[in-house]
Amino acid sequence: MRLTYPDSIRIIRLPCTGKVDVIHIMKAFQKGADGVYVVGCLEGECHFLTGNLRARKRVEYTKSLLDEIGIGGERLEMYNIAASDGPRFAEVAKEMHERIMALGPNPIRGALKRKKAA
Amino acid sequence: MIVAERKPIEEIMGFIRDCKRVLLVGCNECVTVCYAGGKKEVEILASALTMAFMKEGRELEVKEVTLERQCDHEYLEEIRKIIDEYDAVISLACGVGVQFLAEKYFRTPVFPGVNTLFMGVTEERGVWAERCQGCGQCILSQTAGICPVSRCAKRLLNGPCGGSTRGKCEINPELDCAWQLIIDRLKELGRLDDYETLIPIKDWSTERAGGPRKLVREDLQ
Numbered sequence: 001m002r003l004t005y006p007d008s009i010r011i012i013r014l015p016c017t018g019k020v021d022v023i024h025i026m027k028a029f030q031k032g033a034d035g036v037y038v039v040g041c042l043e044g045e046c047h048f049l050t051g052n053l054r055a056r057k058r059v060e061y062t063k064s065l066l067d068e069i070g071i072g073g074e075r076l077e078m079y080n081i082a083a084s085d086g087p088r089f090a091e092v093a094k095e096m097h098e099r100i101m102a103l104g105p106n107p108i109r110g111a112l113k114r115k116k117a118a
Numbered sequence: 119m120i121v122a123e124r125k126p127i128e129e130i131m132g133f134i135r136d137c138k139r140v141l142l143v144g145c146n147e148c149v150t151v152c153y154a155g156g157k158k159e160v161e162i163l164a165s166a167l168t169m170a171f172m173k174e175g176r177e178l179e180v181k182e183v184t185l186e187r188q189c190d191h192e193y194l195e196e197i198r199k200i201i202d203e204y205d206a207v208i209s210l211a212c213g214v215g216v217q218f219l220a221e222k223y224f225r226t227p228v229f230p231g232v233n234t235l236f237m238g239v240t241e242e243r244g245v246w247a248e249r250c251q252g253c254g255q256c257i258l259s260q261t262a263g264i265c266p267v268s269r270c271a272k273r274l275l276n277g278p279c280g281g282s283t284r285g286k287c288e289i290n291p292e293l294d295c296a297w298q299l300i301i302d303r304l305k306e307l308g309r310l311d312d313y314e315t316l317i318p319i320k321d322w323s324t325e326r327a328g329g330p331r332k333l334v335r336e337d338l339q
Binding site for chain 1 (some may be wrong): 127161175
């Protein structure tokens with residue numbers, strides 16, 4: 001298909017989104033990620049039956065946690081895309097890239113830079 | 119198990135506002151099972167607090183430890199060597215653990231990271247419900263194994279009140295009437311005679327009404 005999507009996105013491969021835990025997402029933000037989105041299979045299509053449904057619930061919980069600490073839950077999102085749906089994957093990547101660009105950098109990024117420099 | 123839930127981050131932040139180094143102590147027992155204060159929750163809270171401090175332009179060093187239990191001396195001893203290095207401790211154990219830790223380490227401020235709710239069961243994944251209030255005089259033998267002290271809103275001991283409607287409690291239409299459950303099970307067990315036997319006035323002095331309780335077993339001392 002040779003579709004293009006923003007190069008700001010770094011893909012972390014997992015066997016199933018059911019593997020995603022709250023702490024994985026939190027660590028990504030703690031390390032300075034400006035946004036995170038979890039892409040799972042379509043609902044009802046999970047090879048492990050409920051992995052993607054569980055992931056969505058964890059993402060929702062993590063969003064509330066990010067809101068609580070002022071990082072902002074809108075920096076995190078869950079999408080369901082069929083493995084064969086390349087165009088939708090590229091579209092979502094663009095959508096998320098634009099959302100994060102509008103939100104600006106992770107609020108702790110400055111502190112992380114200062115820590116690194118010290 | 120003792121069921122608890124995490125306190126809001128803002129409240130926890132308030133406790134440690136002036137701290138630079140904090141020891142975050144989880145518990146491997148009840149609070150692990152109810153996902154409130156086990157190793158995983160310690161990790162998540164440590165990450166959340168670190169980020170919340172960074173966002174305010176401050177630095178917080180968080181050390182994570184999860185003990186087997188916080189209601190026993192021997193496990194609490196495991197942090198004796200390191201506790202003085204920290205400005206405060208946040209304990210994710212139930213209220214019992216928080217207090218025992220505070221009692222043991224008198225000079226270090228100890229703050230609770232969870233709200234302790236009740237003694238209960240896991241009804242289904244993510245759903246916990248109260249089953250015991252530790253009244254000190256168990257009457258489950260007469261009530262078909264269903265406790266009216268913890269499950270009846272009025273703690274009635276001899277049958278339901280007038281608010282029991284179609285098996286539900288008047289305080290909440292989703293809450294089962296404990297006495298309906300008791301009668302249903304007694305019927306099933308063929309023991310409805312138990313229902314006819316009056317339960318005498320309960321001595322509440324063995325519950326909280328008698329002040330803080332203590333149990334001494336000399337054979338174990």
